[in-house]
Amino acid sequence: MPQDTSQVTDHGGGVWGIKVPIPDNPLGHTLVHVLDTDRGPVLVDTGWDDPESWDTLVAGLATLGIAIADVHGVVITHHHPDHHGLSGRVREASGAWIAMHAADTEVVVRTRSSEPGVWFDYMSAKLAAAGAPEEHIAPLRAARASGRMRTLPGLRAAVPDREIVPAELLPLAGRRLRAIWTPGHTPGHVCLHLEEEHPANLPGNGRLFSGDHLLPGISPHIGLYEAPEDTRVTDPLGDYLDSLERIGRLAPAEVLPAHQHAFTDAPARVRELLDHHEERLAGLWALLAEPLTPWGLAERMEWNRPWEQIPYGSRNIAVSEAEAHLRRLVKQGRAEAVPGTDPVTYRAV
Numbered sequence: 001m002p003q004d005t006s007q008v009t010d011h012g013g014g015v016w017g018i019k020v021p022i023p024d025n026p027l028g029h030t031l032v033h034v035l036d037t038d039r040g041p042v043l044v045d046t047g048w049d050d051p052e053s054w055d056t057l058v059a060g061l062a063t064l065g066i067a068i069a070d071v072h073g074v075v076i077t078h079h080h081p082d083h084h085g086l087s088g089r090v091r092e093a094s095g096a097w098i099a100m101h102a103a104d105t106e107v108v109v110r111t112r113s114s115e116p117g118v119w120f121d122y123m124s125a126k127l128a129a130a131g132a133p134e135e136h137i138a139p140l141r142a143a144r145a146s147g148r149m150r151t152l153p154g155l156r157a158a159v160p161d162r163e164i165v166p167a168e169l170l171p172l173a174g175r176r177l178r179a180i181w182t183p184g185h186t187p188g189h190v191c192l193h194l195e196e197e198h199p200a201n202l203p204g205n206g207r208l209f210s211g212d213h214l215l216p217g218i219s220p221h222i223g224l225y226e227a228p229e230d231t232r233v234t235d236p237l238g239d240y241l242d243s244l245e246r247i248g249r250l251a252p253a254e255v256l257p258a259h260q261h262a263f264t265d266a267p268a269r270v271r272e273l274l275d276h277h278e279e280r281l282a283g284l285w286a287l288l289a290e291p292l293t294p295w296g297l298a299e300r301m302e303w304n305r306p307w308e309q310i311p312y313g314s315r316n317i318a319v320s321e322a323e324a325h326l327r328r329l330v331k332q333g334r335a336e337a338v339p340g341t342d343p344v345t346y347r348a349v
Helices: 051-063 087-094 102-113 116-129 134-146 236-250 266-287 294-300 312-331
Strands: 008-010 015-021 029-035 042-044 073-075 097-101 162-164 177-181 190-194 207-211 254-257 335-337 346-348
Touching: 015 051, 029 051, 029 254, 073 087, 087 097, 097 102, 102 162, 116 134, 116 312, 134 312, 177 236, 207 236, 236 266, 236 312, 266 294, 266 312, 294 312, 312 335, 312 346
Parallel strands: 042 073, 073 097, 097 162, 207 254
Antiparallel strands: 008 015, 015 029, 029 042, 177 190, 190 207, 335 346
């Protein structure tokens, strides 16, 4: 058995985890999992597209006696750049296939093909509609005008060549890995259930590669995920809560998430997250005793630091999360838009 190092963990039963760093990010690293199959090693996620991240992934594989050229396939839990970033490089070096859920592949294709200026215009319009002050929107307009747009992560993300079909086993020789569609964090997020006995005989139902859906100490970001031209009213938080309950019922013996560390008792963690979101919704409902825009609500929500200390980009994420919670309250009949307001304000019902 290979020895654990600071970067590589042996989870037993032909499964390893490699800590691949995320540059300048408090999360620190993505846990890229390696699954041994009869056709060669398969990666679950690949990490951020950065030279240090690539070197760490290659070195981690080498610790296991695997050359990057040996990689047979790449299974992506979701399209975010800290998970899918290095997939293209892995494919170039090895000829590996890349598999992703169709809904996230659609996002990758759309992002690659759209003019970045469209994204800046869309974000500016969305923030204005959410009640953001002009001084917050101005930098986006300036970036649009200056052409500083080719630096956005994901613009050149690899287009997957296989589709992960929910509820089906992935075609992995000698392994039973079943896809579970868990939308919420992204529209095409999947967890991957390894339907095999736990190597240490822990009680429960196999092992779960949970991506960002179920993490031991973090509640993943749930924001809006729609295309500029999309008119559908999505409910990502509702999707997420439904997906969580499904994973809780699955009761895996062990969860191997993409951040932090492996853990057991998934049903207990699911209950914690369900309670957390219900408390949050109740708190937001109370705040809406006075009509508020999504921006105004985000300013008053409880974050991990005061609003004044939240960096620019994180405020955009916070407003998206506020909007996702507002959508859930409206759908539950606990809040409504105030007619005739521009930007739209919401009030408790």
